[in-house]
Amino acid sequence: MKLQRVIAYLAILTVVVLGLGRVLELPVFLSLVASSSMTPTLQALDMVVAVKRNYSIGDIVVWCSTPMYCVIHRVVEAGGNRVVTMGDANPAPDPPVNPGLVKGVVVLTIPRLIWIPLLLLPPAIYAALKIYRKNYGGKPSAPRSFSGLAAAYTIVVFYAVFSSLLAFMSPLNPILFAELSIPSVEVVGVGFDCSEGLIVIAYSPRYLEIESIDGCRLLAANTSINCSTRILDSSVLVEVPSELLRWMNLEGVGKAMVWLNVSLSRNASLSTYLYPVHIVPLHPVVSVTEGVASIYNPNPFCFDANITIFWANDVGPWSTSKYLTCVEPKGSLEIDLRAYRYAYVRIEYVVSGRTLVVQREVMRDGWPAG
Amino acid sequence: MDGRPARGRRERASLIAFILSLTCLTAYAILQLLYLVLPLYVFSGDVEGYVGVLSYRLKIFGQGVRSPLLESLAVIAIPAIISIPSAILSVIASYFKWRQGAVPWIALGGSCVATIASGISLGLKTPISIIASRVVRNYSHSTSAGHIVFQGATLTQTPALCMPVAAYVFALASMILAAAYVLAKREQSPEPIE
Known part of the structure; x- marks a missing residue:
């Protein structure tokens, strides 16, 4: 009976120490998969055993930016002063991390369907048997109310240990979004089409569309005028008034600036910089x-x-x-x-x-x- | 002086305390369940969807996004989930077998678990609030084209956010009342409670 108790205590102690191993920097530790970013290789709530050893591309590693903020992902790039990992189910790699943050390499996975019953059932059965024996086992030695106290004590202690272990073993994945594509617009080029008298501003919108141009200003030397525009696919054509072009040609002003206020889809707007445009007239x-x-x-x-x-x-x-x-x-x-x-x-x-x-x-x- | 009426009153008071404890534990279980299941923050505008402890649905600029951070928070909430059946089982056991000696102690254990769990639930509120505020951050940014300004997103808190505080109060009340009942019972009858 005493041997059984020693074995039980040793088993509990081992689990607790291995659970805390990541924090205690032990060579072997347990860690809990907290999200489904590694599916199908690892499921959320699977437990992994990680050891400190050298890793290479393809290995699943545990890296922690803080004792609680850890990521269990596969190495996709290693070398120099950085390691890049990526979840099997993630479309993009994680930000590069310092190799010193890698705590261990996953060597064994214990599926959740195995470890959860293994962890929960024995203490539950033990507690139930204990309560039953105390209440109905006919042992007159101890007062029966004490058996209730033992039951309450067992429940609370077991719960507290379970909660603490869970908190220590389940790493908080610090990545807020696995993939977030924010709509954006980049300018591809700005040029002057001398034959048409148009400033052509080519954009490359991503998840956005140019809907209308709400404002257009042309600046040349100390002159600033409103201008009219047209939209052609993802380009904006700015019509430069011929009088301005004539004046610029005579005065030798070869550079103009254009500013736009663009209405985009998704109720977004773009207030552009002053795009410089070189205006070079053609010879007759x-x-x-x-x-x-x-x-x-x-x-x-x-x-x-x-x-x-x-x-x-x-x-x-x-x-x-x-x-x-x-x-x-x-x-x-x-x-x-x-x-x-x-x-x-x-x-x-x-x-x-x-x-x-x-x-x-x-x-x-x-x-x-x- | 006959001590019987006074003793009867005390017994009645302790029984009421126990019933109140079970009521509080039931209220705790309901509130905790609602807190874990219901959305805590609802988003509209550029970000649509909701964030809760155990579930979330986020569409940012019309695209569904996955959040490993929110998923890992759900794992932290497992002790809070376990506390719900534990509270319900304690209440059911107490309702049917309240005369048996161990049952009030189990109810006390259940309310202790509920108190710890409501502490965890309360603790989860802060990271979820931080995440919610990060989700509705200003997505306006500058590119080579200029400064892109988005309409923005609005964040609405739901009444479920108040539930962990209420659940904590109920769990604490349940624990105090159950402890009072158990101690009163022990005081009244040093004999085993049957």
Whole structure:
């Protein structure tokens, strides 16, 4: 009888010590699986036996950031000063941890259907038998009320031990969310489409959609104006007023800033930074075909050109006619010089604030006759 | 002076105390069960769902998420769960076998367990509240595009949050009343209680 009691006490002591082993830094300890992040390998409430030894990729380890905050996950990356673990049922790995936090490698799993009955049943049976013997066993030696006290004592002590062990052995997994994808929007690129006069802002939204543009401001030098926008898939097209472009070209302002207030799906909004945009106008195309000089403006704004024609019908003094004109956006200006015997056309224009000159010889002597 | 009427009054008072103890234990079991089962915090807005001790359902921006931390808290709550059948069994045993000597002691044990368990339940309130406040945190953030502002989420506490305090009071009252009954019985009859 005494031997049985010693064995029972030793068994209880072993379980208690192994349960506390993680905290006491013992080479072998018990730990309880607290969540289903390792399913199907480990189920919640399964008990694992872990030992301190070297580990490699694929091993299931127990790492603890605090004595109570522990994680039982599989090693997916090891080396250097970090270990990365991941739950078999988790879609993403855990944050890297210091190898010193790894308390042990899981070497044995005791399923919950085995250890819970094993832990609960013997003391319950023992307590029930004890109470029954005291009450109905006919032993007159002890007062019967004492058997009640023993029963109450057994219940409370057993419960307290069970609760404490559970608290020590079940590690609190500190990870709040296994996978949390917060909707977001990143900017892919900002550019100026000179042919259309549009600033194109390309976004890559994740779990969000651009619904509307509530505000748009364009800043160039010290000027700030409202702008109109269009949405094209996940891009925002900002229409730059042609007058602004014309002014920027003449003043040589090559950089603008754009700010947007975007309404997104899920009742979210995006207040953008000031996106810098380089605005570089295109050069006009000057050509001469059969006595007709043509100036094509590929820009979306009215292009100022100072045109000077030098002409002469005979040998002798050259006549000059000058005029300042504006070549329509995407339009051509044709100067018919076929009526002159000799002619040159000189076009002065401004691109990005710099004055450039193009001169073309339109006609040669002898053509057209008369 | 005949001590019988006074003794009868005392017996009646101790019996009432025992009945009250069992009533308190029953109330404890009901409150504890409701506390463990019912949602404690309900979310709306960007976060939808609820958080309870034993269960949770969270949809953040329309996507269901799993929380290992909440799952591990449910494991810590196991002693609180065990205390419910223990309290109910104590009440049932006391109701049917209250004249038997050991039963009032078992009821006392049950109320002691209930008191410990309600302490655990009370202790679980704090981490769950912290988790709930972390769940409804401001998800607005800055990216390369700018600052994204979300509508936010609202957190509503449910009446179940008050239950662990009430359960603790009932468990404590049950324990005191059961102890008073048991001690009174021992005082009244040094003979074995049958």
